[in-house]
Amino acid sequence: MSEAVAAHYTSTGLDTRKIAFWTFIGSETLLFGTLITTYLLYEGRSVAGPTQHDILNIPLTSVSTFVLLMSSLAMVLGLAGVSEGNVKKARIWLAMTALLGLVFLGFQAYEFTHFVQEGLTITTSLFGSTFFTLTGCHGLHVAVGVIWLSTLLVQSFRGNLGSDKTTTVEIAGLYWHFVDVVWIVIFTLVYLIQRGGGA
């Protein structure tokens, strides 16, 4: 077997990096699953501090959720641009994805500071601890995604993001969509479906 073929032989015909990344996504599902489960188990059991009913702002968070959803659309378009070899399209939409991600993070930052002013910190109560850890972890993931996208953008400006890099961008897209889906779950379970009496 020639060396070149040997170097690229795969048992499944799929890109190895994609397989590894899907495994990573599976693992992350359990990470967020554990955080979300803990939040749900402790829902309504806080003995002090503002409760979810008092403090969560659904209209505002709906906007930020929409922003994040739109960023996923931007990501799809950005990936299309890369795979088509359309450099301009790729750059605009990847930049848009990162920008919308930043906007989302801006909303999070506002929400967090507002909550602290209202008397809810990560140490105030079970609600504070579970809420900030869960959404903070998610926000961290968004931030990593924004950095990742920015790096791709830089690569594009250096002329290094041709259609041969489609898989690389696809994996970034996979990550971004995953983070988005996690947010949808969080938004539903934490914001929309509020159970429990609270303090």
Next chain:
Amino acid sequence: MVAARHRPRRPFRGWAWAPILLVVLVAACQGPFPQSTFATTSRSAQDMRDLFMLIFGLAVVVFVLVEGALLFTVIRFRARPGAPDPKPVHGHTPLEIGWTLAPAFIVSLIAVPTVSAIWRSALNEPENPLRIEVVGHQWWWEFTYPESGVRTANEMHVPQGRPVVLEMTSADVIHSFWLPGLAAKRDAILGRTTRLEFTADSLGEFMGQCAEYCGTSHANMRVRVVVDAPDAFDGWTAAQLAGSVSPDSLSSLAREGLEVFRTPKTPATHSCIACHSVSGVSFGVAGPNLTHVGSRTRIAGGVLENSTENLTRWLDNPSAVKPGMGSQMQSGQLIGMPDVDLTPEEIRALVAYLESLR
């Protein structure tokens, strides 16, 4: 290929089992084992032991069969020089089905009585039980009898033949109340109430200890349960409820000891009255109630025999008996009893006083 310098010898497994047999014999000739799970004297402990013997019996049968098969195979099919390569057998479906169903069957023999025992004990509503509230502390047990109002520590008295229900929690970290002969174990957890039930069939004194790692002196958190005849139990209850011994009936040394006990010290945590209750004298709740400490068989969380020498030893240096005593928690609160810095004369007097608290 490695040169066959060694004749394929049978691995004489008999040698490996000899030390085990030796051990069993040694064990059998030892005793008594006062904290043994086999020395059962209550229905619930008996049930557990019976279930264990059933499982153990099945385990022995399986062990003999499977290890026997292994041993047989290993001896019978050892390589003979010059023999041809064996036929490659890849599997045999009926055999696989057979030896899947067989363990399933054996396991069901264990599962059925197990689940039945679980539900039997869960649904059991004892008649007119004696409720005792148990609180685990680092490193002692607090007992309160709501029915009579008795408060005591480390030594629990129960009447023979009457169901006892322990309602347990912890004041600090997780402990586990283990009474092998009477009741098996249940964890005591801060923020929760757990339950343990037993009915003592025989009179006697039973040993137990904490079975959930709870810090430095986990090993030193022991308990005694005394099963009294019903009138003796009533007598004990009455004695526990009686106030502490009147100062007039104390010897002069003991009266000095009462003074030592009562006098506040600096720092405040070195004052006896800060942590201990003696009815009519002090009301501390952080440590064991000492109103009738003189009547207990053991002191210091069940670690030491209640004697003059041991009381002296304890008061002189608690952390030597129970390491970790007096260490600080993050809040500044102390775990257990600090070294209270008493002079030998003070200790002598205090010991006399404590011994008089019957």
Next chain:
Amino acid sequence: MTATDTTVTTHEYEVEAPHGIWSWITTTDHKRIGIMYGVSAFIFFLMGGLEALLIRAQLAQADNTLVSAETFNQLFTMHGTTMVFLAIMPLSAAFFNFIIPLQIGARDVAFPRLNAFSFWVFLLGGLFLNASFLVGSAPDGGWFGYANLSSMQYSPGRHFDFWALGLQILGIASLAAGFNFIATIINMRAPGMKLMRMPIFTWMSFVTQLIVVTVFPVITVALVFLTFDRLFGTTFYSVAAGGDLLLWQHLFWLFGHPEVYILILPTMGIISEVLPTFSRKPLFGYPVVVYSGALIAIIGWGVWGHHMFAVGMGALADSYFSAATMLIAIPTGVKIFNWIATMWGGQIRFHTPMLFAIGFVAMFIIGGMSGVMHASPPTDLQQTDTYFVVAHIHYVLFGGAILGLFAGMYYWWPKIFGRMLSEPLGKLHFWLTMIGMNLAFFPMHIIGLFGMPRRIYTYSPDLGLETLNLVSTVGAMIIGVATLVFVFNVFRTRRRGQPAGKNPWGGATLEWAISSPPPVYNFTVLPEVRSLTPLWTDNGVSEIPDHPPAPIHVPGGSYWPLLTAIGVLILFLGALTRIVWPAALGVAWTMFCVFKWAYEPFEV
């Protein structure tokens, strides 16, 4: 498809492995990484063993004062933590690394630098954990660190911080390796090697990695909660704030039970290779053994509550966990029967690897018996938290995992180092180990049933258990001597050991088709596999010439994995000391290194 030229004798395209310490520090070669894992893990194993000997020396007598209570509590905590995370797991990793690519006919793993990263993070994590001894703050809360003993309130000081942070470092290493090996096994098998033609060791390792990547996130979250509580004052395990102490136990055991399958499945894989080789018969019921392994992993996800029978979860939960735990006994038993059937009708040769493999089966049966006893809550309520459990653990982990790992060591030593270990010393090691372990751990069944709880630094002579404890201590000492025999064997045969050929044992799998030790590129050409037992089947694998017929690209080394690992360590040192600048530096350094790593020209 066959090789281009089977009579290649030219060395034109031969590639030598690089020499020198720098080449080891920057290595991305799975074989070298495997050796480094093995050496480090074995040293940690010896440390864990020393901790055990001190524990047993203290317990040989009632009311003993050989070590203080504080020291003892650190010893048993570190013994457990070291043996699970720093000995058994990385010893298994040594074999994953060295053997899996060879068994599947690959040149390396999917992500060689990530592989190196995993190793360095593991090593730094192990050093981090053990550095605690140097500052008198070794973890002292048990390897399971229950809340709320783990809170700052009841454990001020740094003991628990070393533990929680150290485990998180190790978790990073395990997760990275998990992603790597899953991708490798799924996508880098040689042509013709369908999943059901994979060697059983690779299969069991594959299942193990699937458990790792699903279960380590759970313990990571549990530990993050603990760390946040301790560092920042959050309320995850705070009863005063309305929290539940059992949250820790559920999260820990959701990880902890699958963890024991992480510990045992690879070694089950090892002996599933050794038994056929030395019986000269293929593994009996290969598909059933594979499915049993997978079933054990899946059911293993659902039995964690059996560690919590004393907590009072209620009759329904107790019944469910009891039944599920007993269910696992079935696939486990099936494996044992398949192993016996493999030997049945064979021509068994009792070389040292085979002795250890048979020892595994014999000891694991005993461990399984006590396991089934624990599965029944009414009996478990007497046994749990006593020496009966300690007996069970050690029969399955020492009698199982460790014996299995030694079987692997003796089996694959010739392949890895090109020399045979001494057979007489190997047999001495085996017999001393068998006698020692049974003397050490069998009495513990009795000690537990006769009333001795676990995790106690001393016990009263009133219990009547001194003699049995002394016997156990003697057994432990014998294990120590046995292990020294192994170490002596290793050093003695480094220069004087008999050189090994390609296939000294007559094994069936691909790793035995190449030289011992293998060339740096493993296979001169990618083999094509046509059988489950390629070397035992005519035409089972295509010809593999002795020298490369064409140029082979061997990736160079990289220092970014080590540097990135150091960044991770610095971050955790910041968390340990609660000083912001090392934490910030660690984050920045790690990010910088990740970027350099990502854009480094590195071709697989």
